[in-house]
């Protein structure tokens with residue numbers, strides 16, 4: 001059995017709870033949230049609820065603590081789990097909100113096993129259309145290197161105002177890390193990123209260099225909260241061969257084309273909600289005993305360096 005403690009019972013916690021409930025080896029040991037008064041239902045039961053993580057860790061011995069709290073709390077709560085328990089910790093992305101927090105976690109390594117115990121929920125790297133495109137790319141070396149990636153992530157957070165900034169900090173902090181973790185499935189990041197933030201942090205434009213099959217390419221990343229609907233798409237261009245792979249992260253679909261020729265397509269049965277489609281394979285990997293490296297501390301550190309070293 002894997003005894004799980006869930007910290008932060010907000011929007012994304014609903015997806016964590018839904019996917020954890022599907023896994024027979026998981027027991028929900030406790031939940032923590034200062035704003036939630038009572039226990040949270042899990043498979044018809046109500047595990048103990050706490051307002052404070054330290055008190056929960058004093059009373060329980062979890063194997064895994066999931067942090068689904070506002071971004072600026074991740075670093076501090078991760079350190080608390082590392083120092084006050086022997087549990088692994090799955091931190092919602094981004095792992096940290098600033099470079100000092102990354103340095104502090106690195107300093108803890110040695111005293112505690114940061115590399116072995118800290119995992120980051122880079123969920124976009126597990127999205128089905130990303131998985132499909134990564135397999136397609138690997139199967140077609142004759143397409144040559146990826147030369148340009150263009151990605152646009154829109155979230156309808158403008159209506160949530162200050163609440164969105166409190167939970168997610170900025171569009172770049174929130175979507176940028178999703179875009180970068182998705183990119184790591186296709187290319188090697190060669191950052192640092194060059195980022196221009198506008199609309200008070202609600203929008204961003206970023207360019208970042210990468211390496212693909214021995215050559216350098218450039219990714220252009222747009223994100224914004226100034227919209228009434230969620231929409232996320234990316235295009236990978238293989239400039240040498242004229243192939244383009246188009247992936248729609250909202251619909252979880254994709255296709256590849258060269259000029260007028262359709263080369264490959266990807267769809268789904270429409271039955272799996274988008275976030276569940278991300279977190280189901282993420283948890284399968286995490287609990288497999290051999291977590292995908294994109295969940296590991298090194299991947300998070302690399303993504304954080306590129307993400308936060310914005311010029």
Ligand SMILES: NC(=O)c1ccc[n+]([C@@H]2O[C@H](COP(=O)([O-])OP(=O)(O)OC[C@H]3O[C@@H](n4cnc5c(N)ncnc54)[C@H](O)[C@@H]3O)[C@@H](O)[C@H]2O)c1
Nearest residue numbers: 008009010011012032033034035068069070071092093167
């Ligand atoms: N919403 C999404 O679709 C989504 C998707 C993937 C990742 N994330 C990430 O997950 C994190 C949370 O996002 P959200 O949308 O669920 O935010 P949210 O604001 O809906 O929920 C956060 C919850 O954490 C609680 N909280 C705050 N401080 C706490 C503390 N010290 N201890 C325990 N609980 C605490 C809050 O009371 C709140 O209920 C963010 O880092 C975000 O980037 C969100």
